[in-house]
Amino acid sequence: MTDIFRAEGLGKTYPGVRANDDISLSVGAGEIHALLGENGAGKSTLVKMIYGLVRPDEGHMQLSGQPHAPHDPRAARASGVAMVFQHFSLFDALTVAENIALGMENPPPRAELSRRIAELSQSYGLPLNPARRVVTLSAGERQRVEILRCLLQNPRLLIMDEPTSVLTPQEAEILFATLRQLAEAGTAILYISHKLEEIRTHCDRATILRHGKVVGTVDPRAHSARELAAMMVGAEMKLVDRSGRSPGEVVLDVRALSTHAAHEGVALKNIALTLRKGEILGIGGVAGNGQDELLAALSGEIASAPGTVTLSGADLSTLGPDPRRAAGLLSAPEDRLGHAAVPQFSLTENTLLTAGGRQDIVKGGLVDNTAARRFAEAVIKAFDVRTPGPGTAAGALSGGNLQKFVIGREVLGNPRVLVVNQPTWGVDAGAAASIRQALLDLAAKGAGVIVISQDLDELLELSDRFCALNNGRLSDPRPTEGLTLDEIGLMLGGAHGMEVGHVPA
Amino acid sequence: MFRLEPRASAPLLWQVATPVLAVIATMITGGLLFAALGFDPVASIRTIFWDPLFGPAAGYSRPQLLVKAGPLILIASGLALGFRAGIWNIGAEGQYIIGAICGAAVALAAYPTEAFWIFPAMIVAGAAGGWAWGMIPALLRNWFGASEILVSLMLVYVAQKIAAWMAFGPMKNPEGFNFPGSRNLQQYPSAANPELIANTGLHWGVIAAGIALAATWFLMSRHILGFRIRTAGAAPRAARFAGVRPERLVALCLGLSGALAGLAGLFEVAGPAGQITESFGSGYGFTAIIVAFLGRLHPLGILLAGLLMALTYIGGELAQMMLNLPASTVQVFQGMLLFFLLGFDLLTRYRIRRRS
Structure with a gap:
């Protein structure tokens, strides 16, 4: 050679x-x-x-x-x-x-x-x-x-x-x-x-x-x-620990959720799902099949018809992101730079994006910069974010470290339900494992977690139930236990066979 | 030979240094321009930048500094909010004119009653007029997606026509010997915006500018709304995720900057200008755009930039009188200043490396 x-x-x-x-x-x-x-x-x-x-x-x-x-x-x-x-x-x-x-x-x-x-x-x-x-x-x-x-x-x-x-x-x-x-x-x-x-x-x-x-x-x-x-x-990898969880009562109930397609986007069609306390629901599918839209409909970036998104009995469908966060429905979008975080802003400032209310950083409209920095430091410490300090611009962090920060910011917010989209996309193995473990720990403490991901291994590793999002439609969930990759392939729209990557216009 | 390398973050040193560099470059280029026109470059530059403050006639020109800087700073502090959010109000000149007309209308309707409420009512009317004029591009953008840049700019020309109509028609001074222009509000004590301390140029508009600076500084650095404005400008999707409604922000920024421009117009018509005339708009609304950028959209910077631009106004006039420099000198200077600022801005975002 x-x-x-x-x-x-x-x-x-x-x-x-x-x-x-x-x-x-x-x-x-x-x-x-x-x-x-x-x-x-x-x-x-x-x-x-x-x-x-x-x-x-x-x-x-x-x-x-x-x-x-x-x-x-x-x-x-x-x-x-x-x-x-x-x-x-x-x-x-x-x-x-x-x-x-x-x-x-x-x-x-x-x-x-x-x-x-x-x-x-x-x-x-x-x-x-x-x-x-x-x-x-x-x-x-x-x-x-x-x-x-x-x-x-x-x-x-x-x-x-x-x-x-x-x-x-x-x-x-x-x-x-x-x-x-x-x-x-x-x-x-x-x-x-x-x-x-x-x-x-x-x-x-x-x-x-x-x-x-x-x-x-x-x-x-x-x-x-x-x-x-x-x-x-440089060390032994920790295997994720799935123990200590038992599904409780239904905490999030989504019914007949439909959205209009934004330009070049996908419309959600009659989505129904329930999520229990302590449960992780995995949603698989090729990006561009409504993942971003589903996260936006749950985070509050897209409002929907009354009665479609209910958190512990409270109808959040028509509310925006702020009141939903106040109610305990937190989320972390896929795109770290420009959606989940502002690249030019420091980590301290980036806490304000979602954690202002839940961490008492913003009171009566006034920003407590000290509290913001303290919370940023707490996230950095708890999630081993490698950065010189909370004053570093988010855009200067590596993808994995920023993702740890973004996920950590929401996990430390004690959500009742956390929705994450592609939580380990472009993240190295060590960081991915710690993010997954954090999601499992969160569920073990009684939160409901929805993981939207293209990484099937990740979904099989994390989720209790699995469903697939294809062209804006969500399949019925199946228990992950005993599910094979072939069956998942079929759920992802296996009829398309090798053309799974096709996104309908 | 050379190449540009993007910087990870904009160093504070360069953010502060580029406006200064731009001023120096403007002086040098301006000097060369005057030399080419046959004027003594050193004398010209001194007349424009030095004499208004420290020259022999400085006693007359120094108060003008606050008179000119007041409206510039008042308008620019409002514009800076929108510019931070990526909302481009280019029509402050129109909002300034409409604010002046609405404020003057209150005074002219009340004339000749003398009452304490007249001036406050004028202030409210001036702000409301500017706000309403700013809300037109805001609503057109929110409802139809129209560019606020174009709409706000076009509305300047509409406002100028309205000012001319007012000066020749509804607001014409009945005792003015048929000259176009309204009554002079300086001669109507309840409506006048007088110089508060003799020979300082300080009037209510200058105080309003100071309040606006302090308020926008507080808003941008301590209030969550300021954070949301910055987020919307830096990363619109992140802003939406944080719960910002873009339409509300558009209405807020255009409305607020319109209201501040309207206030500036009101203080001008009740004070230094005195009356609505055909040519009431004198370009403050446009110059304030330069002030906002030269001041890096930061309250302290806007204060300094406002004073500097006021200086070029006064110095330009002085140069016309003393040296017979052409009247367009001021505009050339202001244009060059923005040009050099945008040019040097490259240095804050990139570093120049020699290609080996």
Whole structure:
């Protein structure tokens, strides 16, 4: 196996942080090489250096035997490095072909480009119609656009940043088939993920980073997920503890909840669910099937018809977020930056977003800044949020740490019902485990918890009952005990088969 | 050669330094401009920025500082609230004019009665008039999604036409020898907004500006409403999640900034201007936009920026008289100031790195 990419002694220091320290790594032709590590372990810095977004302080890189020192992503692309980011950069209003043309240095004529897109998507089993507008695509399909955009450059090294976090199991399978096919054609693939199982199944080698250093390069198939996690975290992983819970009386009752579709959104159709004290209800489904809308309808961002949302006998349907929080119905939306938290604001200020009333931070309209800081400090301490202090801007925290803060802010609010959407999306394994444990502990204390997630393993691990949200409709709940992945696949709209990612317009 | 690198957060130093840099750059460029026009650049700059306060005729011009800064600060402190929330009231000039007309209407209707309630009633009418004029773009945005930028701006021209109509028609002074313009309220004691302490320029509008500054400072830093305004500007979805109703915020910000602009108009018509004339609007409403941004939407900054802009008004007039500089000097200066401020603003959000 010849090395396509090789890095030796790479180092990068940011003010106060040694992000990368003496990193050496090689990726061979035809290899799917996993890059594993907690958030903040230095994965992003490393791939940014490879992709020309950040310049290393020391060390050097080689691509196909040539020195590789790109000073911007354009140079990196020109020398054969392509990258699919976790967050897509696509214009909703444009078509697939237009989006791809925008990312190219010298786009061919549109008809020619469409033909090449169709060809490539055929040969790699990534069905995609070049004329469709991006807004109508599911997350999985959007990712295909990004992948095709990369493939059109004939990359020698393809970097994938947590690609499966937005995919259904079936879509992930398609992705891996594509990656395998690419690898067989000689492309080197650097694959960043937290999902240990998929790395064990699909990757040839794994380089594990911790605190900016290489812990080791291993054959992932020769290690268990727990061993890999232990190498990542540097300690034994705690298994979540589901004990100590017994469902009590019904605390949240949702009946005949329907909403109108906001533009480009999905309408909720006649949703019914009940939630008991101490119970965790898991709601699965591919993003874009009404998850955001369901959370908004419960948080109070969307009001609904009277009698549709009842908390312990009190009708909250027509009330806004504030009175619902006062009643004990708390929520944490999926999007940490800009929805659950304001990136420019400090953590202290971000407590005011939801905790002003429940923590006595706001009295008679006046903000008690000391109380806000104290509460922020309490969240930081209780949830092990790694940050210099409560004065740090939320946007400066890593995804996992901010998510711990957001979840912690609601959990410490002593909710009667907590609704969370994608609580561990893009969060490293250590943080994800502590968030899950916090949700279980909350339920053990008698709160009802609704977990909306695309991560089926997470739902099976946490929830007592499981239902699926598909195109705005909620399936009947089934006890999680004894439920198999296949059955869940069917509940998620299995009739669509491999096209689960399709989002009806 | 050089490239821009985004900063993680805007350093306080740069936030304070950029307005100062903008002023310096404006002075230099202004000097070059005057030199090109054949004037002595140093003398011109001194006449505009130094002489009004410390020159030989400063005794006359110094009180003008508060007279000009009062309305600018009063309007800008209201505008800053909306700007923080991402609600763009560009039509303060119109709200200023309508406030003046409504306040003057109360006085003219009561004339010649002398009573203690007349001035307070004028204040209420002035604020109400400005509020109502600001609520038009607010309601059009909430009901039909109309851009408040365009609607509020267009309403300035409507307000100017109404002022002209009033000056020539309903409000024309019956004893004014058929000259356009209302009675002079300065000569109507119950309605006048006089200089409270001789030779300071201090009138009720200046006091109102001080109160507005203190109140907006309190609102933005200590009250949950100020937090919600900032949240709405920084992250609209987070604001909605926190329980902010965007429509209410639009109505609040446009209404409040309209009311403050209306107040500024009322104090102006009852004081320094004295009467409603065809050309009552003198651009305070537009200049206040510059004041708000130059002051970084912060009360203390607005205070300093308001004084500085007032200085350019007075200095510009002085330069016209003393050096025969063209009348548009002031506008050129104010325009350059905003231009340089926005330009230098780049430095607060990015750092310049040499590309190696």
